[in-house]
Amino acid sequence: MQLHDLENFQEITIQCHDNPDADALASGYGLYLYFQSKGIETKLIYSGPNRIQKANLKLMVDHLQIPVEYWPPMQSMYHRLEGLLITVDCQYGAGNVTRIEADAVAIIDHHQEEIKDVALSRIQPGLGSCATLVWSMLEEEGFEITNIKLGTALYYGLYTDTNQFSEIYNPVDMDMRDSVIYNKALITRFRNSNLSLKELEIAGIALIRYSYNDDYRFGVIHAQPCDPNILGLISDFLLQVDEIDTCLVYNQVQDGYKFSVRSCIKEVNANELAAYLADDIGSGGGHIDKAGGFISMKLYEDNYPTMHSEGYFNNRMTSYFDSHKIIYATEQIMDISDMKRFSKVQSPEGCVKLDSLFPLGTSLIIRTVKGDIELDVEENMYVTIGHKGEISVLPGEQFNRFYVCTQEPYCHEDCSHKMEYVPTLRNRTDGKTLVIADQAKVCLPAGETKVYAKPLEEEVKVFTKWDEDHYILGKIGDYLIVREDDMHDISVVKREFFKDAYIPCN
Ligand SMILES: [Mn+2]
Numbered sequence: 001m002q003l004h005d006l007e008n009f010q011e012i013t014i015q016c017h018d019n020p021d022a023d024a025l026a027s028g029y030g031l032y033l034y035f036q037s038k039g040i041e042t043k044l045i046y047s048g049p050n051r052i053q054k055a056n057l058k059l060m061v062d063h064l065q066i067p068v069e070y071w072p073p074m075q076s077m078y079h080r081l082e083g084l085l086i087t088v089d090c091q092y093g094a095g096n097v098t099r100i101e102a103d104a105v106a107i108i109d110h111h112q113e114e115i116k117d118v119a120l121s122r123i124q125p126g127l128g129s130c131a132t133l134v135w136s137m138l139e140e141e142g143f144e145i146t147n148i149k150l151g152t153a154l155y156y157g158l159y160t161d162t163n164q165f166s167e168i169y170n171p172v173d174m175d176m177r178d179s180v181i182y183n184k185a186l187i188t189r190f191r192n193s194n195l196s197l198k199e200l201e202i203a204g205i206a207l208i209r210y211s212y213n214d215d216y217r218f219g220v221i222h223a224q225p226c227d228p229n230i231l232g233l234i235s236d237f238l239l240q241v242d243e244i245d246t247c248l249v250y251n252q253v254q255d256g257y258k259f260s261v262r263s264c265i266k267e268v269n270a271n272e273l274a275a276y277l278a279d280d281i282g283s284g285g286g287h288i289d290k291a292g293g294f295i296s297m298k299l300y301e302d303n304y305p306t307m308h309s310e311g312y313f314n315n316r317m318t319s320y321f322d323s324h325k326i327i328y329a330t331e332q333i334m335d336i337s338d339m340k341r342f343s344k345v346q347s348p349e350g351c352v353k354l355d356s357l358f359p360l361g362t363s364l365i366i367r368t369v370k371g372d373i374e375l376d377v378e379e380n381m382y383v384t385i386g387h388k389g390e391i392s393v394l395p396g397e398q399f400n401r402f403y404v405c406t407q408e409p410y411c412h413e414d415c416s417h418k419m420e421y422v423p424t425l426r427n428r429t430d431g432k433t434l435v436i437a438d439q440a441k442v443c444l445p446a447g448e449t450k451v452y453a454k455p456l457e458e459e460v461k462v463f464t465k466w467d468e469d470h471y472i473l474g475k476i477g478d479y480l481i482v483r484e485d486d487m488h489d490i491s492v493v494k495r496e497f498f499k500d501a502y503i504p505c506n
Contacts, residue, residue: 001122003034003141006106011041011083016068017090017097018048019254022060022190023129024089026157027108029066030134031088033150034143041083044068047076047098054227055193060156063186064149076100084120089130091115091123095297096254108133111255112282112296125283128173131157135176148181155182156190163232163260164191167292169271169285171367171421178431194229202226206234211314212243216321219244220313223251231260232292239264246273248313256282256297257309262290266469267326267461271371276320277313285371288470326471327462329490334482339452341484342502346448350385350410350440351403352425354378357439363428366391366436369421383425385410385440387500391423398466403443410440450484453502455495462492 006012012035016024028044035042044067051070052058061068071079076098085092085102092105093115106120110127127133131154138145145151158177162168165177195203206223213220219238223231228251235249239262246268250259259277261284263270274284274291281300284293304312354377358364366373366383368391375381380396384403394402426433456478461471465488474480474492479502483489493501 001120003137007038009084013043013081014086016046020046022160023131023157026153027088027130027134029153045071047071056190064153114298127170128168129158129161132173132176151181152183155180166290167286169371199226203230217245219247221249228258235260235262257295260292277316323459325460329465329488336452339454341505342451342453343505344449345501346445348442348444351405351443352383352440354381365426368423404446405443408442410442451481453479453481456480464491
């Protein structure tokens, strides 16, 4: 669904969830300004038992002139709206939004899909905020955001929904963060009125009620209902404790559980842990050290009807540690008795030699669908583009061992249409962005590579000999591979890439 699909209605009412947060208000505001610019009679409302009370939200509504109206539940219950009702940052019929009858209904949301019978729906659960979804829908319509009040609202919506950007992972979120115009002074002001004295107390109480697992050195805290940003605050604090290597802080919100995770050890990437915690019943992600997520109450109750949240989170944390075997390739003596021999298919890939495009030391961000890779350009550093558009960064030594770079330009049409997000290269110094494939040359495999490989029966984390600080995660069904000519060159290839890239030797 796109916004122009909704322009035939003469009246449109946009409804935020009850107890609206900054993201709901910002998203509603964006839609409001859009439909108003089309000459449609537009209203922005919220309902539920409570009016907006939080200081930062009151400031936001006042300073950004968000024309939001409060409808007490009685008014919502006995009213039937003419035209279209759009629920924003929530789904019509779900528990966190007061139901209002209307001629037609639409949904624009970034939570896990819960309501499936509304045809006019745009639900993108991978996005960090609904503000990002609205921003990209406005972009689709060519609606340029010149109104700095709207820009500030959208920016702040994303900021608060991703724990001050620390738990952001979708590249589209990052694109909005980096490009939208906003008023810095106002953001600072909102940020500094984020907590109430009551919430300060909640944070204090949460800290003395931790649980600790001394086998795996993690802490878990179940905080009382409070602003989700406090979870980030508590977890940042908790991680500073000497005995704690990873931690999880969560609380219940209207429609589920919000959580933050932190890690300070190389064996656990917070973003992966967050995704693991929310697997199948929500979504999670972020950075290597800080991440977060959301679990839908409905899906939680369907899957774990009798389980307390403490039990769920503690079990899930433990099973995360139990279920991963760690391989340090430089130390590992690999047992190849149950592995088969394969040779790597000799087909061309794309490559970019970074130091031929940028001066040494240039700080870059490679933005991919799997998140940002930040690096400083080093001598002979390469980025390669695989057959399915997968991006790897290789030091020269490793690259030269596997590939020969030709001068032929790389043609990326074949793979880019299959990509959800076309990877870009952003120079942090001048802010300029390039599409990686446009800069790439064709590279060919250097000689024949033979490997031993086997499908994984348990998850592994491999610290390769090329990068001892970051692991590659192998899931069940992916392939563990060892180079025949170097038994310490151990790696993992995703199941979907393996079949095309390797053929069995006789
Ligand atoms: Mn939201």
